[in-house]
Amino acid sequence: MDRALVREVLGPYVIAADEDFQGGVLIRAADGQEAEVDVNEVCLAVSRYPPGRFFDILAELVDRLGASVSPTDRPVVLRREGDRAHLPAEAQRGAAVTVAMTGQAMENFLSGS
Numbered sequence: 001m002d003r004a005l006v007r008e009v010l011g012p013y014v015i016a017a018d019e020d021f022q023g024g025v026l027i028r029a030a031d032g033q034e035a036e037v038d039v040n041e042v043c044l045a046v047s048r049y050p051p052g053r054f055f056d057i058l059a060e061l062v063d064r065l066g067a068s069v070s071p072t073d074r075p076v077v078l079r080r081e082g083d084r085a086h087l088p089a090e091a092q093r094g095a096a097v098t099v100a101m102t103g104q105a106m107e108n109f110l111s112g113s
Contacts, residue, residue: 001041002065009061010037029053049110056103063101069110077109 003021013027015034025037033050044067046058062069062079068087069077075094078084079101084092098105 001039001043003039005064006039006044006061009057009064013057027054027057029057049107051107051111053103055107055110059101059103059106062106068095069106071110074110074112077106 007021010021010025010027013029014025015028016026017024021039023038023040025039026034027037028034029050029052031052033052033054035046035048035050035054038045038047044061049055049058058069061067062077066079068079068083070091071077075096076087076091078095078097081097084095084097087095096109098109
């Protein structure tokens with residue numbers, strides 16, 4: 001996990017975090033929606049996806065990290081087809097590749113629209 005990149009992307013939106021960005025980082029998007037992003041050495045976790053501009057932040061972070069999104073109630077979202085090989089076999093079958101990693105694409109997928 002590139003912590004410097006996580007800090008760079010989330011930094012402008014942080015309203016609460018510890019010094020090393022370990023654990024929960026509370027961010028506020030431009031539209032006022034807040035979300036807590038749990039950061040550790042191997043992944044980021046978000047337990048609640050607020051509607052709106054939060055998804056722009058999430059999409060930028062996912063894209064710049066070269067990451068995939070693994071929601072608990074939906075298939076994995078991949079940035080490109082080549083990422084499928086890194087998933088366990090059962091996750092590979094349902095994984096969806098997004099054409100463009102944008103906030104709107106992430107919100108549509110994660111909200112089921």
